[in-house]
Amino acid sequence: MAKSKFEYVRLFEFDDRCLLNTWIVVRVDGKGFHKFSTEHDYEKPNDIKALSLMTKAATSVMEEFKDICLAYGQSDEYSFVFRKETQAYSRRSAKLSTNVCSLFTSAFLYYWSEYFTSSRPLYPPVFDGRTVLYPSNQNIRDYLSWRQADCHINNLYNTTFWALILKGGLTPSEAEQKLKGTLSGDKNEILFSQFAINYNTEPDMLRKGTVLVRRKVPVALPNGGTREKSQIIQEHIDIIGDEFWDKNSHLLSIS
Amino acid sequence: MAKSKFEYVRLFEFDDRCLLNTWIVVRVDGKGFHKFSTEHDYEKPNDIKALSLMTKAATSVMEEFKDICLAYGQSDEYSFVFRKETQAYSRRSAKLSTNVCSLFTSAFLYYWSEYFTSSRPLYPPVFDGRTVLYPSNQNIRDYLSWRQADCHINNLYNTTFWALILKGGLTPSEAEQKLKGTLSGDKNEILFSQFAINYNTEPDMLRKGTVLVRRKVPVALPNGGTREKSQIIQEHIDIIGDEFWDKNSHLLSIS
């Protein structure tokens, strides 16, 4: 049985290395999570424990891949930003997307029972993944702004939609009808006037999603002193404006 | 907050559709499974329950993706062959590899406790994935032959290696030294003369790996009759020679 006789088939594999000096984003998205969230009784409009499990899974990914400098999550998706200079897996696109996606999926399921009362979901959850490249700092910021704007738009809609149903007694189709064509201001007004909800005081986690970054934090030493240690920190803040980037200028620095 | 202002970033995504009329293979591979198998006390040289769990996960993948016509697994890897004509995910390479990889990982973990005594492994297991294209029937057969030849070579080695250690009392490095430069015949001879093991009577699952195909099987009806139903069947047989392909000529026929 000649090994070499068949081994030529390896030559059919493509070289899919990402362009150098370019931001690499791997985004994972829940597959069929509208159905999944219903079947697992996710609270509406937002399920804090489900979002927390997503962030737990994302943290596992960042612990494994040191070259991920920032992650941003909302709803059933998480985006991982690799440093421009990363050489992880020789920048091979499929290696990056499948490893991140597999680990995210695995951790989501692994830690399920720490967030939900069941020991495991009704069936294995699935996330897909993709790799996208962004050449400039402005591009990568705009990518993240796009996801956060999406979070805002969807969350305002969902908050109003479910208030109309859960508190206003409308059916889903009546609520959908009522919201058709409304602008942000209209939804804010419905929430405030009908349900005494000031959208701007809703939890930041829901309105802004979750940002994961590494930060040096002081750690107590046995001798009473402290030392700095890099930790993954979650924040629920605006990443569209300049303030975040000014405070975290190291993220975009360097050639 | 203008959604459209940032949405241009979607245009940075690549079109990665696979060449038409070409076999698509997605292979998943355990990441760091040498370590994983040791830490989880996999039996040596082969752990039947671990292999069975792999096949359970692969079956979940085939149940989801109807266009996978055949899967082949051995050790910590599984290859999934999509029909040449598949339009699953518009043949987008990353969609196929990440979905298969995520579902495989998820099912592996989900069904863990049905095969192992622990409720879950010590940490989340990870599999990477890749998509490879093969234009001709001969190419796809050679790909599968390559994997089965690999199974044979590794299993013969491992069977002999662990016999020398577990039954022969050698240390791993002594066993490695003894096997250096040996041919297949030499290993068969060691197994037979020293340990009375006839390698050819070792279980097919270990020597040949696992093939998953769909087959019509008769299903009993309430009225006492039967009807045909497509089921995923596992076999541990040779797929290098012609016999399997003659019997399953529908796999390579068409277009």
Place this chain on the structure above:
Amino acid sequence: MAKSKFEYVRLFEFDDRCLLNTWIVVRVDGKGFHKFSTEHDYEKPNDIKALSLMTKAATSVMEEFKDICLAYGQSDEYSFVFRKETQAYSRRSAKLSTNVCSLFTSAFLYYWSEYFTSSRPLYPPVFDGRTVLYPSNQNIRDYLSWRQADCHINNLYNTTFWALILKGGLTPSEAEQKLKGTLSGDKNEILFSQFAINYNTEPDMLRKGTVLVRRKVPVALPNGGTREKSQIIQEHIDIIGDEFWDKNSHLLSIS
């Protein structure tokens, strides 16, 4: 001046090798040749000397690239089919398309004065190029059928269009109007009844385009004997039906 300091930029080049065991077609197309043909007084509906120059240029390409087994040309385009097994330029897509395209352009201009009365055209002619892969024999035959069907459709249209103008005294827009919505049979009928042209007896070069293949031809030896020599032969024949492929079965044979 450190050479190495800048040389890192080479790493930004992509590996664009074509999938193995797949037909590679490079097609060159005249850029703006509608205008070019008018400015250079190409005879309408067909200019034999222009078509002959195209074939001369294509022959130069085939003489250079021994792995091109067949070329097909019509109007201002030529398709070159590389053997499935070719390793020319390591199957790098851009190398193949730019070399073929540059040589075709160069030869077209180089031999211009042998076909036209002017020493050179009014400005440098340009052809673009593309590389397309076809996995199966049926696919490559269908590609060539597509181009020959295109030749037929366009030539029948143009023959009728220009007959209406040159012999029927119509203006171009009147001719266009008259042909709107007509089928092949209608155009054949117009040609026959109005202009006594039997389209089927029009020259094969115009109706079928030009096929270039290599054929062994006997060459006279000084001693009175003959020997076989491979030569590039042009034919104006149908390549949609089976007859051509039966006669030239070597073209599609092999793995």
Place this chain on the structure above:
Amino acid sequence: MAKSKFEYVRLFEFDDRCLLNTWIVVRVDGKGFHKFSTEHDYEKPNDIKALSLMTKAATSVMEEFKDICLAYGQSDEYSFVFRKETQAYSRRSAKLSTNVCSLFTSAFLYYWSEYFTSSRPLYPPVFDGRTVLYPSNQNIRDYLSWRQADCHINNLYNTTFWALILKGGLTPSEAEQKLKGTLSGDKNEILFSQFAINYNTEPDMLRKGTVLVRRKVPVALPNGGTREKSQIIQEHIDIIGDEFWDKNSHLLSIS
């Protein structure tokens, strides 16, 4: 003859659009120009008329493609830099490389007789082409520095090599032997001490290659006034240092 029956083959074409917001370089290189230059009696070490013809051809390319903001040429190669924002040919890689390459080849041959005494070369000259992407301003500057450093290194070598042969009476292999392992300083010294050549006073075109940029130049009007017009200007200057880029800051500005 059903057109649609075969037209499916168009779906086999790949989408090869270049990543957005990235510098696109198309470089054309003479194929076999060592041989070509010998057969056409190019003067050694440099043939001014051949270099001028290269620049004439490059100018034709820049006149056609308005989105090329800079070109750099030396020896038998020319690099064309498209603006980061270009949408020429929808940024399709093969379209860009083949069009530039074909036009360059065509113009090189078309204008041959204006630079050489023969009406045309002995055979059609060929150039290959490639497309390479550079994300940052530093990358594109380093690319151009790489080519200019290459020009310097080769030209110093060739100048010394041919001085040793033409003036020093050495054979080519003797000259090669003498230069083996020498540094820049050694070659400068050989030129100066043996042949009274101060390399630094050699013509800039030879030592630095040719830069083509667009510049607004005043044009006389019939009424005695002037107006600004964009013209393609050639310069033989250093593009490795900052001076050129400071003076031409518009080239790298934006986005």
